[in-house]
Amino acid sequence: MKQVSVEQQLMLINGEWRASVSSEFFSIESPAERGSVIAEVPRSSAEDVDIAVKAAHAAFASWREVPAKERGKLLWRIADAVEEQAEDIARTIATETGNAIRTQARGEVKSVIEIFRYFAGVVSEIRGSTCPVDNNLMAYTQREPYGVVGAIVPWNAPVQLSSLKIAPAVAAGNTIVLKTAEDAPLGVLKLAKICAEYLPAGVVNVITGFGQECGEALTGHPLVNKLTFTGSTAVGKTIMRKAAERIVPVSLELGGKSPQIVFPDANNDKVVEGIISAMRFARQGQSCSAGTRLFLHESIFHSFVEKLVNRLGELKVGHPLDEESDMGSLINKKQFDKVTKFIEEGINDDNLELLIGGLPPQEGPLAEGYYHRPTLFACQNNNTRLAKEEIFGPVLLIMSWSDEEEVIKAANDSSYGLAAFVWTNDTKKALRTAGKIESGWIQVNRGGAQMPGLSYGGYKQSGIGREFSLEGMLDSYTQVKSIMIDFND
Structure with missing residues (x-):
């Protein structure tokens, strides 16, 4: 050193x-x-x-x-x-x-x-x-x-x-x-x-x-x-x-592997920003409450993914003391290598499609530190290792859904239960979904951080x-x- x-x-x-x-x-x-x-x-x-x-x-x-x-x-x-x-x-x-x-x-x-x-x-x-x-x-x-x-x-x-x-x-x-x-x-x-x-x-x-x-x-x-x-x-x-x-x-x-569920009526730029916040990209995804599993309704899947990919492409990854940086670096080589291996596995998995990001830069300023770019995979199901295990990096998995009961079942199909995020303008759907998700902290139409005064903690593991x-x-x-x-x- x-x-x-x-x-x-x-x-x-x-x-x-x-x-x-x-x-x-x-x-x-x-x-x-x-x-x-x-x-x-x-x-x-x-x-x-x-x-x-x-x-x-x-x-x-x-x-x-x-x-x-x-x-x-x-x-x-x-x-x-x-x-x-x-x-x-x-x-x-x-x-x-x-x-x-x-x-x-x-x-x-x-x-x-x-x-x-x-x-x-x-x-x-x-x-x-x-x-x-x-x-x-x-x-x-x-x-x-x-x-x-x-x-x-x-x-x-x-x-x-x-x-x-x-x-x-x-x-x-x-x-x-x-x-x-x-x-x-x-x-x-x-x-x-x-x-x-x-x-x-x-x-x-x-x-x-x-x-x-x-x-x-x-x-x-x-x-x-x-x-x-x-x-x-x-x-x-x-x-x-x-x-x-x-x-x-x-x-x-x-730990956590928190789900985000987006209903058809939430196909807008505000929700895109909320999902980026909930995914904790500003912390390089290094958060136990990060919403790392994104369930998009099939009727808005492609249009929403396009918005999300475009917005993620605008985020600047750079030195943490640079006022222009939206994202900084991962904490150390061990974590950097772990995230890299997960991304390599995702690229080689036929059930996953890389939409943006991928392996870390090998040259230029970002190669001087433990930097990863925001990475997005389209995922055919909730059963891959990337959808099950906590990555603790800027890696978001996207899945399509059509039936409300099935998406709630998929959201709960995890050994973790720390956080969850629901995106809809329908109050009945929001309350119904929040009531059925097995997580200790659920946000509706909000991707921000915890606030003093409201209890925060997890279910399950x-x-x-x-x-x-x-x-x-x-x-x-x-x-x-x-x-x-x-x-x-």
Whole structure:
């Protein structure tokens, strides 16, 4: 790798910025410029995890006693500080993830601000209930924090997803040890620096490193009372097994293969734009909620495909810091090669027809990074591997349908159930279809991102638990205690 005077970042443990116990660092590669190192971060181990968890455990005793209203004020101040540093954080996100700054990275920072402000505002809703048992018997419940939360986040939207762990966990009175993704820790470390300015030492701890070296130690640490993970279904299953060994509650936001269903009355340019948004092309398709299976009604199939192909051809793939770029690069060589193999398989599959995109450029500026173009395949059925497995790249499969019940059956023919998108102007059809699709988050005539206040999470192998909402915070980061008082003499 090309490495010229690269800055060494430190990680946050117990309010201090420190290297790993081993003093080892590892390099963060620029996804836009192969072989170029943009920073080095500590390579933490089980020993570092132990120090961080014990710090969080020690901080919990006093943090849980801080009034909810005061915790909310601190979260609001964090949001204000993020807003002041928004452009710097966005540029860091774009640099380390490859996500285009105009279409993705700035929006991610905006979401972080909204998340912290939302949970700052709902802390007063952490309340219990009373039960009218008897005149001389008082029965009530109260919600209490778990203690130390162990959190692991991925690289595709690292700062946003970290805020979805930190803000609700801390708002509910927990402390947290968060492991960053090894490919994209820099933006999260900037968020950690802001948190450290306003929160007591040990409340938020952020470690960097690899899954097998520190992630496993975090999930198995005896002082961690709650686990939360966003990432692949395969890793989620491993974490769930680890949690089962100690009967630790776990929240999982995992993979997806989300369907989009377009009815005949939705054949217009606005829906084309919505489908591109829902497919998360601005994030190179690297999103668990991406609508990667597009079901077009047969009566509009060819005319709609023509519109979609033309629009995708207008998208500019380029350097993530270029204000003209609509799409940036994939995160790393491993992901780049994986997506390339899927596309090669699609090109060689007689059941698929390549409509636009294809294999990555071999020369020119795009060959310098891990760039893929938006790729579209027409697909004869829902049974090919490309239609079944999560690709996590800018690859969209299009299928034709004629019968409403059959297309809903095809949409549900997946081991995943995270998101779905329905496009129609007929309210009855929209509600009927949304009610039958087996997904945890369904959008009608909208392809945008999640919003704080509305629960988000998956069905089936897409996960357990909900995020983005008061409901998710209460279920994921508090436990219920029931208390009964007998007033009889």
